[in-house]
Amino acid sequence: MISSVLLAVFAPHEFLPALLEGAQRSAAAALTLFGVYAVWMGLAAVAENAGVARALSRGLIKPCRRLFASKNEKACAAAAMNVTCGLLGAGAATPFAVDAMRGFENEGNARAVRMLFVINCAGFQLMPSSAVALRAAAGSSSAADVYLPTLICCCITLGLSVALLLLTERRR
Numbered sequence: 757m758i759s760s761v762l763l764a765v766f767a768p769h770e771f772l773p774a775l776l777e778g779a780q781r782s783a784a785a786a787l788t789l790f791g792v793y794a795v796w797m798g799l800a801a802v803a804e805n806a807g808v809a810r811a812l813s814r815g816l817i818k819p820c821r822r823l824f825a826s827k828n829e830k831a832c833a834a835a836a837m838n839v840t841c842g843l844l845g846a847g848a849a850t851p852f853a854v855d856a857m858r859g860f861e862n863e864g865n866a867r868a869v870r871m872l873f874v875i876n877c878a879g880f881q882l883m884p885s886s887a888v889a890l891r892a893a894a895g896s897s898s899a900a901d902v903y904l905p906t907l908i909c910c911c912i913t914l915g916l917s918v919a920l921l922l923l924t925e926r927r928r
Contacts (some may be wrong), residue, residue: 788893792885813840824860824868831859835872842875843882867925874921878914882907 764771804810816836817829826832834856841849853876860868884906891899 785890785893789886789889792889792892810837812843813837816840824865824871826860826863826865826868828859828863828865831856831863831865831868834859835868838872839875842880849876870925871918871921874917875914878910878917880910880914884910 760771760775763774813833813836816839817832820836820839821827821832824832824835834852838849838852838856841852853872856872857869860866860872884902887902887906888899891902
């Protein structure tokens with residue numbers, strides 16, 4: 757806002773062109789992101805309809821049961837689906853998280869609620885489609901070059917977040 761005011765005051769003849777150029781870039785980036793999300797959500801829907809998400813979720817139920825220290829089968833299944841949707845970048849993760857947290861709260865398992873919250877906040881994804889789409893919209897010739905560094909950073913962030921939660925849990 758300050759830069760816009762300064763530009764309008766000191767170079768009014770450049771204000772409108774700069775404003776329009778910024779709006780044009782924003783619209784192009786939004787359309788690119790929309791396209792990427794549409795494709796990615798379509799692939800996620802195909803994976804879900806083909807049973808890939810459910811199969812991956814079934815494979816995650818036992819680790820989730822151990823990670824969340826819960827015996828509530830329904831809450832662990834919802835947490836596993838939440839984690840699966842997060843990994844796949846599907847947009848349907850929130851309802852599963854809400855169901856899982858309700859189940860954990862009914863069980864009296866506040867630690868599991870905090871763990872699921874931390875995992876969701878870490879935002880781990882197997883494919884950083886937003887970053888790739890933004891780079892493509894900005895005209896990057898190799899937009900997907902951020903994949904490996906992003907994956908490494910996501911792994912470190914998730915591991916560190918869970919480790920810090922477990923450390924603070926032990927201190928209680």
